[in-house]
Amino acid sequence: MKKKAVALVLAASMISAVLAGCAAAAPATTAEPAAEAPAEEEAVEEAEAEAPAEAAEATGKTVGIAMPTQSLERWNRDGSYLKEQFESRGYGTELVFSDNKIEQQVKDLENMIADEVDLLVIAAIDGESLSQVLADAKDAGIPVIAYDRLIMNTDAVSYYVSFDNYTVGTLQGQFVVDQLDLDNVDGPFNIEFTAGDPADNNAGFFFNGAYDVLSPYIEEGKLNVVSGQTQFDQVATAQWNTENAMKRFQNILASYYSDGTVLDVALCSNDSTALGVAQAIETDYAGDNAVLVTGQDGDEANLANIVDGKQTMTVYKAVANEAVATLDLGDALLNGETPDEGLIAASNWSFDCAYDTSSYDNGTGIIPSYLLVPTVVTVDNMVEELVTPGYYTQDDAGYLHPTN
Numbered sequence: 001m002k003k004k005a006v007a008l009v010l011a012a013s014m015i016s017a018v019l020a021g022c023a024a025a026a027p028a029t030t031a032e033p034a035a036e037a038p039a040e041e042e043a044v045e046e047a048e049a050e051a052p053a054e055a056a057e058a059t060g061k062t063v064g065i066a067m068p069t070q071s072l073e074r075w076n077r078d079g080s081y082l083k084e085q086f087e088s089r090g091y092g093t094e095l096v097f098s099d100n101k102i103e104q105q106v107k108d109l110e111n112m113i114a115d116e117v118d119l120l121v122i123a124a125i126d127g128e129s130l131s132q133v134l135a136d137a138k139d140a141g142i143p144v145i146a147y148d149r150l151i152m153n154t155d156a157v158s159y160y161v162s163f164d165n166y167t168v169g170t171l172q173g174q175f176v177v178d179q180l181d182l183d184n185v186d187g188p189f190n191i192e193f194t195a196g197d198p199a200d201n202n203a204g205f206f207f208n209g210a211y212d213v214l215s216p217y218i219e220e221g222k223l224n225v226v227s228g229q230t231q232f233d234q235v236a237t238a239q240w241n242t243e244n245a246m247k248r249f250q251n252i253l254a255s256y257y258s259d260g261t262v263l264d265v266a267l268c269s270n271d272s273t274a275l276g277v278a279q280a281i282e283t284d285y286a287g288d289n290a291v292l293v294t295g296q297d298g299d300e301a302n303l304a305n306i307v308d309g310k311q312t313m314t315v316y317k318a319v320a321n322e323a324v325a326t327l328d329l330g331d332a333l334l335n336g337e338t339p340d341e342g343l344i345a346a347s348n349w350s351f352d353c354a355y356d357t358s359s360y361d362n363g364t365g366i367i368p369s370y371l372l373v374p375t376v377v378t379v380d381n382m383v384e385e386l387v388t389p390g391y392y393t394q395d396d397a398g399y400l401h402p403t404n
């Protein structure tokens with residue numbers, strides 16, 4: 001019997017036990033019952049929380065949602081948006097975070113397959129490490145959606161949902177071109193790059209997108225990479241870890257900028273790395289100019305740095321919409337359909353999305369992809385882009401806080 005069903009039975013018995021307990025505790029007078037209601041409601045809510053699947057599992061199907069970690073801010077939002085969306089459509093859910101540990105994610109996926117989930121939605125920690133466990137998913141007839149990060153070298157993945165990752169990079173690169181007015185001024189300006197986790201298939205797209213926009217100016221000598229570190233492997237950050245990014249950047253500042261050399265730009269692929277780089281600049285950079293720092297994700301601490309002028313922009317990706325697209329795709333799959341471009345029109349989404357059948361080859365062939373559109377956020381448009389749509393609130397001091 002499916003573990004989930006067990007949980008349901010448990011929950012149901014708990015509900016009745018709680019209710020019985022409440023009832024048992026109540027004095028005999030009718031007047032009293034009113035007072036007891038809140039306890040009951042509480043008990044129901046508690047039981048609901050215990051077994052959300054009952055209410056949500058009108059479909060009798062369960063979706064396994066595997067997120068990389070809770071230590072990188074956005075995945076907490078992705079996890080809860082996905083859970084919310086699938087449950088709102090009558091699916092049970094199993095949501096796990098694997099602490100950025102590859103072997104832990106494999107184990108978590110094995111557990112979900114053993115639980116006989118009906119669909120897997122996976123943001124892989126290491127896109128190269130899931131072939132075996134997903135072969136088991138395929139054998140069990142469980143469709144797999146690669147969420148945000150492509151999963152490599154397995155034909156068990158049927159679809160990919162993400163943002164246009166290359167465009168995230170080109171937006172960062174073009175922002176630098178525009179801010180420094182590189183088409184009209186000679187410079188030179190000094191720039192250093194910080195990229196993401198080599199195990200994450202997205203990291204190369206982000207870096208290449210930015211580098212492809214900036215390399216003509218590097219070749220012209222308008223942009224100068226003082227450290228000479230222009231290859232992805234030289235600028236990558238294991239696990240997207242803030243500390244790793246900070247330490248590397250402290251070394252770069254000590255080695256190449258301690259003699260008064262000016263640093264103009266720190267091109268960082270995302271916010272968790274930008275946080276470390278901004279920290280290194282604050283403590284270890286001798287210059288007094290404001291360094292242009294890029295990012296991605298709209299993490300709370302980074303939005304505060306943008307308000308305080310320690311970071312200049314972030315590329316925002318509305319993960320609430322990424323979850324909606326994943327729900328409609330998953331729903332179609334679980335109804336035995338083979339979604340294609342038509343899903344976008346049929347779903348009537350309030351956001352733009354492109355159906356792509358050429359950009360993402362996972363080594364076993366092209367994976368049909370639904371790609372959402374990222375946006376540039378600065379101190380000038382953050383209210384319009386983040387607060388007005390309800391993704392964040394703004395406090396009296398002007399700082400933004402995620403609503404999820």
Ligand code: GAL
Nearest residue numbers: 072074149200202240270297
């Ligand atoms: C990427 C993701 C980015 C960023 C990074 C670190 O795969 O697309 O939004 O969050 O992981 O978590």
